[in-house]
Amino acid sequence: MRESKTDRAFNIFNYVFLAIVALLVIYPLIFVLSASLSNPENVISGDMWLWPKEFTLDAYEKVFQNKDIINGFINTLKYTIFGTILNVVMTILAAYPLSRKDLKGRGFIMAFIVFTIFFSGGLIPTYLLIRDLGMLNTFWVMIIPNAVAVWNIIIMRTFFQSIPHELEESAMIDGAGNFRILWSIVLPLSFPVIAVMVLFYSVGHWNSYFQALIYLQDQEKFPLQLILRQILIQGQTDDMIKATSESFLAQQLSVEGLKYAVLIVANLPMLMLYPFLQRYFVKGVMIGSLKG
């Protein structure tokens, strides 16, 4: 069928409009990347606007010489790895029994869990609880209070329910217990949803700063996001450059370049994982929305 004139106009408008939207989204990201690789003078004067000018890795050198950043990076890695392991295990523990139609009391337990989406004690009672448990300023506080997310239990349960029940039944007839069924039949079939969970949770851990802000006091325990906050938002960059013998103006310039480099370093794992992230995240949203 031939396109009518109005349809063609619509199509052209559509392509152009989406191109502009994509440009608006990507330009700030490219700018940050280029600025981190340029001589800061060009950034401040406005000469650098798209590609790096006077290419240099100075800023990255300073970032990797900074103890706080390295330490924060290691802390975040620790919180992310152990936190995600606990998250995924807990999610499976909750989702598998709740996916079984022959579990007595299933409806009640599900309601017990979903209830917490709508009603929560809020910040202060939770803080007092954590304090009374002696978890303030410990490694555990970054992991245990968020051991599992209700929404993810629902996603995983929906996935488990889509596995044909006959598989489990035939294993039962062969004399396999529930542990065995979960371990050797259900889990091997669940790789896609486990991957989605690992990504959901680990991105969450990597990006979060709230837990740390509320519950941690020692700088050595801070995750990267809190260190970033000090550098980018509170402007605590003095000790990072004072050690160098640069003039005041040069120091100001280094701070500028350093901020852009820090932004890139903080997102490095995300940038590298982005192709996977996008694919599996979209999948996860779909599984979730099927239910909703």
Place this chain on the structure above:
Amino acid sequence: MTNLSKDVGYVENIKKSREKKSFEKHQKEKKNILVSWKKAFRKNWELYVLLTPVILYFLIFHYFPLYGLQIAFKDFIATKGITGSPWVGFKHFERFFDSYYFWRLIKNTLGIGIFTLAVSFPIPIILALMLNEIKSLRYKKFVQTVIYAPHFLSTVVVVGMLLLFLKTDGLVNQIIQLFGGSPISFITEPAWFKSLYVFSDVWQTMGWSSIIYIAALAAVDPAQHEAAMIDGASKFQRIIHINIPAIMPTIVILFILNAGSVMAVGFEKVFLMQNDLNMSTSDVISTFVYRSGILEAQYSFSAAVGLFNSLINFIMLIMVNQIAKKVNETSLW
């Protein structure tokens, strides 16, 4: 006569035996419930073992704080604990309602919430409708890959970028000066706070939020479009009359969820964008709770403020759901 009494006696006997039977049946049923639970437990005890840590987690970290919420009606004294502290009724609520900050907090929280809803909610829908009309798969994929990306940035990074771009000698002000304007101090100017908050939110979330609508649009029956095309409907007409009605249920459900949380403005981003100079427009209930509770240790007072906020959120959700039910016959429950 005797026959009759016999008959009556017979009937009574039947009645009695029936009652006895039903009583026995009842007893049996009671027993059956127990037996069936026992049986269920014996058969699936492993499943209950698996669930135990999860149930303990929810009891401790979600239900116990609910119990602890009673400190909103008490004067919490650490040495006496939650249960032992004296009741004071609505004292903390009254103090909050009478405080100088009350109306400012309500105004800011509601203002940011409504502004976000008005801008951040429709844009992903428009985006999805437009992406759906792109025929070139590669172009579509490219645009999607780009606009999903900011979703993966942390709040600290997004606010950090915002500050770098918007400072007086930053990128945006350089552009303004290029066109002959004079630099604006976006970050410290209270009037700019809401717009910066909302539009950076749009930048970060519009792509990601559009996924769910794109999925809903993929389910539209192509036969409908073919029929409409034969009738001479233009692309635009087909979007209005086929695509939008098709995703209407999704739109309504998400609208209820979003509208229900207009007073639940998140802490993370507001807190990072806040500074001493823009407090008059940037202070919201969640940041106020953080300041008075965590920093100033006024536990009971800030628990009361938090409770007040969750109550309002819950009422909003129910109200919006009720309205949607009446108007559209789609609702959450």
